[in-house]
Amino acid sequence: MSPAKRLRTRMAETGLVHIMAAHSPLSAILAEQAGFDGLWASGFELSALYGLADMSLISMTQHLDMLRAIAGRTTLPIVADIDTGYGNAINVIHAIDEYARAGASAVVIEDKSFPKVTSLVAGGRQELVRVEEFQGKIEAAIATRQDPDFIVIARTEALIAGLGEAEALHRAQAYAEAGADMILIHSKRKDPSEIVSFSRAWTGSVPLVIVPNAYPDLDAARVKELGNIRMMIYGNYGIRACATAMQEVFRQILADGGVQNVHKDILPVEEIFRLQKMHEVKEAEVRFLR
Template sequence: MSKEMSKGRKLRKTIKERGLARVMAAHSPLSARLVQEAGFDGIWASGFELSALYGLPDVSLVSMTQHLDMTRAMATQTSLPIIADIDTGFGNAINVIHAIKEYERAGVAAVVIEDKSFPKVTSLVEGGRQDLVPIKEFQGKIAAAIDNRTSADFLIIARTEALIAGLGEAEALARALAYEEAGADMILVHSKQDTPAEIESFVRNWQGKTPIVIVPTAYPEMTEKQALALGKIKVLIYGNHAIRASIQAMQDAFANIIKHGGAQEIGNDIAAVTEVFRLQKMDQVKTNEERYLS
């Protein structure tokens, strides 16, 4: 019997074969299943989306236990590789050691750890506190992660927020190179500029060998074709589109019901109950009932 390919190796295989892995955010097992059905290559277990799901700001209020439990639940409902967004690693290098063991055990393909101080503030908010830890301290976090994973297939992605913090490209490149030297498998560089110019410049000037990951939320005009053409970007993450789409759809449906005093006008705009049953795999339940229940 052949051994099943690890999720991390599956992600690497996608990158090798296609040049770019397309990863969509999810915040629940249901949204994870929809990501897979849509045809994406992986799932981003988003801290931002989970915070929003709980009605909380993305400022390190969601605990590791909450995020880990949801990520584990998503992993049971999809065969796609999951990249877990674990913010700062939930503390210092000691916290990272614990987190790495738990997330690897949960069956995810990779974790992303960012170089902000704990507690963090979400990256795209205007005027938010964006303090970074010293480079040496973050190198220690990367080393702790690498030393405590059980398989090299479990990827450690180091995320620099230097551009988000307004520290400039030189600082971002210096930090990325230092994180590569510490052993990171990939480098995620983030930007809140509304055009891709800042990221494109970073990528063109990147002299390291480690693949680059981007999250073009603030600069959506960056297409997958453009990312591929830059040559060094290997993962493109759609970072919060699932929760935003969900919010808009619910707002529209709820407003329609209030406006018309009933649900008679929205039947064609929402999923049928039979579609919910399909996603819940009710057909399997009926088959099992016929087979096993007297």
């Protein structure tokens, strides 16, 4: 069974899948060992890893390199964040081919103009393309995919752009009619009221995806009660956790003038060896080095 088929099967079996953002093979390994259903190949996290703003500064080649590296170290399905599709519908055709070959089981394409600005930044430029133009991108993605289980998720930023629920519903319906398998509805409100209201108003034929970064109180139990949300993506928690830990440890080392205190609070190097599968290397050395 392909990873894309496994992702669809998992959604059908559980009603809701949990997808953790990753920006490296190590973060993917940790997410898989934690028990997540899939990975979010995050543009935001990769941008942050490079110390850059999430506004289309990272190239498709850089993102694909990350995706290939992750796919080589995990068995989990990967949902790729491809922003606006790197251009128009012709660019989307190229992107779908490349991401499928790199190991993606799904892509998320958003209806912003290129270059995009990250959704949650205060005062960010949030410009959306015409509905018809974005329908063309979705149709191009559907026509290009070779595996019918490959999932094309259309993301509308209408709520992010302040255009209201009616516009969000209109766009979501249009994208579903263009062939999208799922609709990602995004909000930057600090409470889940916009998402809950949209979910209750949604009568479309395809299920919803959410990214509960701004409204963390909306947990899985409440999401399942809404009935039509099938995927939760935890979009930036991996990179934030890494940055939190490194800030604390780095400051402590300088404050203490050494590692005598932080040494006992971080993972032992043996745990890193385990994640690197060092035991397999040692076994190969015994077997093959002569």
